[in-house]
Amino acid sequence: MNQPLPFPQRPGQAAPAAPLLRGLPLLRLGFRPFYLGSALLACLSVPVWVLAFLGYIPLGVSVPPLLWHAHEMLFGFAVGVIVGFLLTAVKAWTGLPTPRGATLGALALLWLAARLAAFVAPYPVYAALDMLLLPAVAASLLTVLVQARNKRNIPLISLLLLMALANGVFHLSAMQVIEVPALSALHAELALVLMVITVITGRVLPMFTKNVTPGLVINVPRKFELALLAVTAIALLLWVCAAPAPLAALASAAAAVLHAVRLALWKPWVTLRRPILWILHLSYAWMPIGFALLAAAQLGWLPATLAIHALAVGVVGGLIIGMLTRTARGHTGRPLQASRAETAAYAMVLLAAVLRVLVPAVQPQWYVGALHGAACLWALAFGIYVVMYTPWLMRTRLDGKDG
Structure with missing residues (x-):
């Protein structure tokens, strides 16, 4: 489509051509390669992990399979989505360009190389490749935010650097360079991902809900938001640091209550x-559930893995499938309305969380069957995304705009 003319056009004068779109569509904005790669990783790696965990296939990685699975879900899948989201969002927040073209391609290839190196390269090579992405992205985004004097979002960069630190601790532990348990580094990364989610959802979920509900008023007091962020951070820190159980459980229970109140203030029933909206609210509902289970686990009432998967599958997985679809639709010029296939994918991820968390909590003897079911539903959900969105992510926006 032609752009509006800056001056009146003379009779017979040809309209100027629209500016050419630069580069491959896949590399025009960060969400494109990182969303696609992360969804493909989610689709393939979970079934592989379950088959290896149950002894059907050898995994062939240099770390214990459990650590590989947790690491790839956090530093491969979740971090890939966060990177894609921030590379896209920072451009919208500042109006300045973020990495694209060859630079974006190099970042995406670095992410992919680390995923493959876990299987084919010596562990130090895998570790080195894996540790490069987050500092590179943090430096790039910090440059843009400083240039735009966008101080509000600079704290997000500190979370990326803390993620990079957690990743470094994980790899140094796996190589037996330091004595910190590798699992503690993974817990720290999950905590950081949850903090990013807590910040971002507080900004976007009320806005998304109000935008499509005329007359709706959502008023969450700033003091409440600050208290929720502080209590959430304290609860997660106490858990990661294995603080005394009563204190850590109390903080987790307080966080559960505050997140439940926050969700109620967002009036989720209107969605x-x-x-495309209820998936975000229902996924966030796993936040108070997860913290309540974490409190119970710290008192020894439940296995900690139930709380971890409530937060990882229910909160992280559910919000990711919701944001992958919503933001990709918006940034490819498509209507913000979920199709039946996308709605099915939403339901599958939420049901996977139920099978992985609630079924074993009630009937532990059904654990293996529930694990099979959860893995299949998870893989199908992200498989739907890959099949449906790959053509969209590899083509120019429907409205012809760049991005």
């Missing part, structure tokens, strides 16, 4: 007819 029931909009799947």
Whole structure:
């Protein structure tokens, strides 16, 4: 489409051509390669992990399979989505360009190389490749935010650097360079991902909900938001640091209550007819559930893995499938309305969380069957995304705009 003319056009004068779009569509904005790669990783790696965990296939990685699975879900899948989201969002927040073209391609290839190196390269090579991405992205985004004097979002860069630190601790532990348990580094990364989610959802979920609900008023007091962020950070820090159980459990229980109140203040019931919105609210509902289970686990009432997967599958997985679809639709010029296939994918991820967390909590003897079911539903959900969105992510926006 032609752009509006800056001056009146003379009779017979040809309209100037629209500016050419530069580069491959896949490399025009960060969400494109990172969303696609992360969804593909989610689709393939979980079934592989379950088959290896149950003894059907050898995994062939240099770390214990459990550590590989947890690491790839956090530093491969979740970090890939966060990187894609921030590379896209920072451009919208500042109006300045973020990495694209060859630079974006190099970042995406670095992410992919680390995923493959876990299987084919010596462990130090895998570790080195894996540790490069987050500092590179943090430096790039910090440059843009400083140039735009966008101080509000600079704290997000500190979270990326803390993630890079957690990743470094994990790899040094795996190589037996330091004595910190590798699992503690993974817990720290999950905590950081949850903090990013807590910040971002507080900004976007009320806005998304109000934008499609005329007359809706959502008023979350700033003091409440600050208290929620502080209590959430304290609860997660106490858990990661293995603080005394009563204190850590109390903090987790307080966080559960505050997140439940926050969700109620967002009035999620108004989204029931909009799947692209209810997936975000229902996924966030796993936040108070997860913290409540974490409190119970720290008191020895439940296995900690139930709380971890409530937060990892329910919160992280559910919000990711919701944001992958919503932001990709918006940034490819498509309507913000979920199709039946996308709605099915939403339901599958939420049901996977139920099978992985609630079924074993109630009937532990059903654990293996529930694990099979959860893995299949998870893989199908992200498989739907890959099949449906790959053509969209590799083509120019429907409205012809760049990005």
